[in-house]
Amino acid sequence: MPDLLAYGGLFAAAFVAATLLPAQSEAVLAGLVLAGGYDTTLLVLVATAGNVLGSLTNWVLGRLVTLYEDRPWFPIRRTALARAEGWYRRFGRWSLLLSWAPVVGDPLTLVAGLLRERLDVFLVLVTIAKLGRYVAVALLARAFA
Secondary structure, three states: OHHHHHHHHHHHHHHHHHOOOOOOOHHHHHHHHHHOOOOHHHHHHHHHHHHHHHHHHHHHHHHHHHHOOOOOOOOOOHHHHHHHHHHHHHHHHHHHHHOOOOOOHHHHHHHHHHOOOOHHHHHHHHHHHHHHHHHHHHHHHHHHO
């Protein structure tokens, strides 16, 4: 049961961290790697899956964003959305390789949906970015273990 809680907690942290809600999944992954007793490859895959699904949630919201953008409860400032849209228009779909980055990453995934990026392209590029980040975090954590 503790393994299920650890992997499930990591998945949940990674999912939430990829949405527009503030959360931190790298610390959870590093903590589990440092704790030992967990399969590092499985930890990386679980974190990646959760984070990609969170980004997919942003992509879906992006497809729907124009319906709710003017509402007072809308969670994204127009300036942040405009900045991400500018990046996306300037660098195109390749900007999704920065979806792992703080501040711009989550809005980029939302903008990809808003600008109707193809789902297959979105998933491949976002998965590469998220997997790369979690591999780096796990390797750094193992170096200190």
